[in-house]
Amino acid sequence: MDLECGKSFDTSKKGSWKTALLFAYQSLGVVYGDLSTSPLYVYKSTFAEDIQHSETNEEIYGVLSFVFWTLTLVPLFKYVFVVLRADDNGEGGTFALYSLICRHAKVSLLPNRQVADEAVSTYKLEHPPEKKSSRVKIYLEKHKVLHTALLILVLLGTCMVIGDGVLTPAISVFSAVSGLELSMSKEHHQYAVIPITCFILVCLFALQHYGTHRVGFFFAPIVLTWLLCISALGLYNMIHWNPYVYKALSPYYMFKFLKKTKKGGWMSLGGILLCITGSEAMFADLGHFSYAAIQTAFTFLVYPALILAYMGQAAYLSQHHHTSNHISFYVSVPESVRWPVLVIAILASVVGSQAIISGTFSIINQSQSLGCFPRVKVIHTSDKIHGQIYIPEINWVLMILCIAVTIGFRDTKHMGNASGLAVMTVMLVTTCLTSLVIILCWHKPPAVALSFFLFFGSIELLYFSASLTKFTEGAWLPIMLALFLMTVMFVWHYATIKKYEFDLHNKVSLEWLLALGPSLGIARVPGIGLVFTDLTSGIPANFSRFVTNLPAYHRILVFVCVKSVPVPFVPPAERYLVGRVGPAAHRSYRCIVRYGYRDVHQDVDSFESELVARLADFIHYDWHRSQHASPYAEDDASHSNESSSGCRLAVIGTVAFSGTPAYENEGSIEPESVSVGFPTVQSVTDIIEMEALGAGAVQRRVRFAIDDDESESDVRTEMEVQLEEELKDLRTAQEAGTAFILGHSHVEAKQGSCVLRRLAINFGYNFLRRNCRGPDVALKVPPVSSLEVGMVYVV
Secondary structure (H helix, E strand, O other): OHHHHHOOOOOOOHHHHOOOHHHHHHHHHHHOOHHHHHHHHHHHHHHHOOOOOOOOOHHHHHHHHHHHHHHHHHHHHHHHOOOOHHHHEEOHHHHHHHHHHHHHHOOOOOOOHHHHHHHOOOOOOOHHHHHHHHHHHHHHHHHHHHHHHHHHHHHHHHHHHHHHHHHHHHHHHHHHHHHHHHHHOOOHHHHHHHHHHHHHHHHHHOHHOOOOOOHHHHHHHHHHHHHHHHHHHHHHHHHHHHHHHHHHOOOOHHHHHHHHHHHHHHHHHHHHHHHHHOOHHHHHHHHHHHHHHHHHHHHHHHEEEHHHHHHHHHHHOOOOOHHHOOOHHHHHHEEEHHHHHHHHHHHHHHHHHHHHHHHHHHHHHHHHHOOOOOOOOOOOOOOOOOOOOHHHHHHHHHHHHHHHHHHHHHHHHHHHHHHHHHHHHHHHHHHHHHHHHHOOOOOOOOHHHHHHHHHHHHHHHHHHHHHOHHHHHHOOOHHHHHHHHHHHHHHHHHHHHHHHHHHHHHHHHHHHHHHHHHOOEEEEEEEEEEOOOOOOEEEOOOHHHHHHOOOEEEEEEEEEEEEOOOOOOOHHHOOOOEEEOOOOOOEEEEEEEEEEEOOOOOOOHHHHHHHHHHHHHHHHHHHHHHOOOOOOOOOHHHHHHHEOOOOOOEOOOOOOOOOOOOOOOOOOOOOEEEEEEEOHHOOOOEEEEEEOOEEEEEEEEEEOOOOOHOOHHHHHHHHHHHHHHHHHHHHHHHHHHHEEEEEEEEEEOOOOOOOHEEEEEHHHHHHHHHOOOOHHOOOOOOOHEEEEEEEEEEE
């Protein structure tokens, strides 16, 4: 399945219904594996302890009514009709909502923002900003503590998704394998289910490095077969045992159920909520498909199949009260088809587990891109299917935790309690963020957002409160995992921000760089030196330390900043922002490489060759612009030199730029003049110049054309000679080799810092830094070509 093609899906095209059906079919294996296997354990978890199945059938009918309305209100109404529309350039998930909010309100904590980022074509505002900002937006932007609170909310949702990645494989596979209990004695079953479950989990995680694309084409048929299987079983049980079970869909049975069971019924909601596990995957995996495809698959296949499955189980149980102490999915399966159903169930549970494991890899990669997670090695397992990644460290940690949960809990009840709390927390976070999107991005009245929040939030809070009562019975696990992960992520993010502030305050002036020369004993050696820094302007302190200890640097010097932009993808044609540092004769450049939070980072070979190609394009552009600049542009003198206050940068790409400038500027940036919109030297027409003067930014359009006939022949000859010399120097340096100069940091808290800060920085962050991947691995730098400069950061 090529999931990447789903991004360009357009429902307005003729014949697109065929494409929609194809993507809807493909989405079954990726999106709905977890949700479709929930009938395996919902009734078993619900009737585990708090309530009992009685002769009056009030309990089973009440549970069925709760399941029906929960599936209708949350996945169907909330996600399909509302949340799926809050996409970020077709992408979904917690970080998509966060980046959408950050683009419409100044709440982002990313440090190195630029006005030029807002000209990226994917940095679009679907609705023009209101002339008068809403009170909610003003209040949110004014209070910095709310920015941190919003980030903590996003991290909480992220941590619970990771926790779900631990619990879902365990409960899905365990519930599927537990069908053996009807075909084995209790003694044999007790010693068979746990080992078989652990063996399947080990195999599942051991095969992750191959990538799901190698077996992905099996996923959709498996889930489709499973959905048809549970639909057929549901219809059979309804017709054969209780054709009138549909009456239990009335909300009257919910109130009747709660009236009879009271506190026990409320506590049993912790099992009922498991019917919507996997609903968040519809939104999280939106980027792989399209809104129409996911909506079609759920509305016309998954939703009816699940309702039939739950109604069929309820119909069987309503006529079999002797099974009250042994309620499970398999008791309602006819004995003649029990083994085939068991095999299909195990396969479907593996598919559902695979989806949440892949989702965990994806969200950790997004967290790492935004500086909220320690560096880990990310391996892209497919060149064709976007987003198929494998993270070795996370894979093995998930496997160990899954096996530990299976062996430690040993029953569906405790696993269900833990999984339910994680699921409801993620849904509450999504409800809060979507409410902000309704106000800030869709510009709806606050009353609309408040109605959405109160209606769906009250439903989810009801289930969340029921889950919390199971704290000692398994629900403690996701809470402990979330607290640990949130501590790790927040400490890493906090220290990253403080390191950037230290670099910003200790950067070196351009005059210092230009003064370096033979008179000071500084030599220029052949080759290209790539100095990696988080700064988008100025000379980083680690370079000054490098030159101080080793009085030489490369003939071609490039200050490279690899930064994340709050969009899912940055088009390759708009990725490189290139400019000069100092005069042309100094051969120093700045290159800002921009990635979205779901972009694939290039390997070092393609990055190095692409960077050199972009530098060559920039050199062509810069000399031609100096020669043919319009009178409306700035002087060539100011263009050729970078002053201490700023520099001119140009977007250097390979295809025509089609981006629309954003409506508003976000945050303050370093004073600089940024030139964006340059496709290639051959097709220069319009350049949009953004000048940051103080706190404001003014756009100005400059037009010029390249016409060799208009230039003076002697000036042209001199320019061409200088151009050829610079390009020759670049080629010669590339042949001599490239060195990657990285900072090797040690961070210490300032004297007089509070105990909590000292613990977080001196122990927490430094422990994480020493035990995670180094910057050379994250940037995919070969060790033989890397130079690390030791730096002590006092923050």
